[in-house]
Amino acid sequence: MSLDPGWTLPHAPLISILHWEDGCVLYDALKTSTTLLSPLAGQIIERLRDGAADTATLASLPDAPDAESLAGLLEDLAVHGLIRRLD
């Protein structure tokens, strides 16, 4: 089993997010970018704004999918620079 050091937001104070049924919108003031996210991705970002969390914690969010899908989503978000792996 691989270790799960957890995830964090690159610059949490500069992130704003709004949630709706059909999705979320995220504003990154540093990158000056506006991004459309799924409701689940929005929940993850919201949770990480409060502080770093490991995958297990994120798996316990209300709408979290199975472990594989969650891992895929987290990887996706990391690739797009929205979240960062802690090491």
Next chain:
Amino acid sequence: MNRRTDRHLANALAHPDITAGFGARDWEALIGQARTSDLLGQLAEVLRDAGDRVTVPEPVLFHLDAALRIAALHRQSLLLELAVIASALSALGEPVVLLKGGAYAVAGLRAGRSRLFGDIDLMVAKASLDPAEGALFRHGWRPTHLNAYDQRYYRQWMHELPPIEHFTRGTVIDLHHTIVPPTSGHIPDPARLIADARPVQVPHCPDIFRVLSPVDMVMHSACHLFYGELQKGLRDLYDLHCLIGEFSSEESFWERLLPQAQAHQLEYPVLLALRFAQRVFGTAVPEAIAEECDRRLGRRWTGALTDHLIDASMYALHPSSDSTWRRARRHILYARSHWLRMPLHLLIPHLAYKAFIHDEARVG
């Protein structure tokens, strides 16, 4: 041009109470001049701070309020840009000196409030220039679309590299290694300027930024005004007025100003700055210093002519305060400011080239 309205902006900035007797035409001239000179935010602040002494008619408030809000947006944006720049340059391990508007803003100076920001001016040691530019290129900045001639002009003759622009953010950085062009014949001591610069805290940024010391800041502002391009003369002179006003109370500011300017071979622009700030904004200058200015400026044979030409640039570029005659004087002055920066034999080919390529894009 209406002689009656042409000094409204300068006068209102220095003495907002004069607006008490204003009619509609006066307010129109004032707002128009302020807008053209990029001073609407500062004007709004001055009028707001005058409280009960000033009554601004309701329709005019719209424009003043707009300017304050836009200035607030500019400031927000500047601070974020500095965060991005800091993360690009922190690996250099060198201090980065903020110049002009950016410096005034982060140092909490009056000159930095309610203003618009354009290019971001930075200064590093000459030896760090290439590494700094390299670091910025790696973080998304690109040379601006200057042709080979202009690129060469900048690198060879100027005190700054050609402006570089971020390819997604659009921010433009002017990277300097000293504060006046080497070809001007004046050689300030950049190492000393950097050593005397004061560290400054910027939110979300590693600690790399500094701002010039008060005397050096006034000196640089004076240089920028008189050796730079004079289109924004009034705005730059107002910055000087604010800086001088704020630093007046700093210990030994007045004792050190002229001697330090002399040590950096930059006495002439500082003398001119003091004279014009007094003349246009009524800046309070100690009598002894003012007399010293008159004495030393009087000795230069170009004095009266220069005065007359520079005076033309101290009016807003607005129909209520501009005139054909003044525009002509400003053109002569543009040539002159280049003269101060470049040897004559280099100046003429450069100007002729510029006139040629810009003729098609000339506006009225």
Next chain:
Amino acid sequence: MSGAPLSSLSRSDLQDRLRAPDGLRLHIGRFVTGIRSRHAQVADGLATLYADYRLADDDTFCDYAVEVGRGDGLRTFVRPQSVFRFEGMQPFKPLPGDQAFAMLEWGLNWVFTNHAQHYLIIHAAVLERDGQGLILAAPPGSGKSTLCAGLALRGWRLLSDELAMVGLEDGLLLPLPRPVSLKNRSIDIVRGLPGDPVIGPMAHDTAKGTVAHLKPPRSSVEEALSRVQPRWVVLPKFETGSECAVQPMGRARMFMSLVSNAFNYPRLGVTGFQAMGRLVEACDGYTARYGSLDQIVPVLESICSRPA
């Protein structure tokens, strides 16, 4: 708003004012605009399309002074151009003399947009019904202007045919009713609508083809000081021969669509993000594909009559 309407001026008085140093001064929404011009077409356009706008008194502050001149030197006489000036600046290249009125309208759009950068500005037509605002957001070429004209002629209050100006703090829409800009085929379509459409001077061979303007309803001009709470956002898409398909749109999607139509959103930073959020929260959103006004207008009138 005090002052007599522009229609009260004789043609020669109108021309005199247009040539006077202070220009012809008109109330347009909350602003006073001073207009100077020697072009007969500008006088024609103003007389036809701005007839209901109130003249401003001499002692009223003028927000923006513009001029549509004839060009410099010889061009004043030989094939005069249309040259737009604002505060001593000339922001655009000159156009042919027979496009002078269109130049005035484009110039005014530029002036108003440039000086309202402290509003969230969305490229959209804005109309009001029962005290609530409809934002028709779409890029150029989507039929938005024709639809806007159609609704205005049916009694909707016109706030703007091009610019939704949303207050960053209060979220209200700022009315700036002006002649509705129409292109090519749309001119004929609107001319044929009921409601007595009045069309102004035509400009041919412009960059956009043939351009003309529809006179805004008088009530739109007279109510232009009252700001409006936005309630509906519709993204219209006209396609010849299309069926009518109007569907509700989720708020996140509405947000992103509006961002792509917002001129100055990038410059507003987090303030713009928050203002857009508030706007989207307050509105119901729809996408609307349609092939004719007859299809879409009844649907919009049905949607936009539900109580708040």
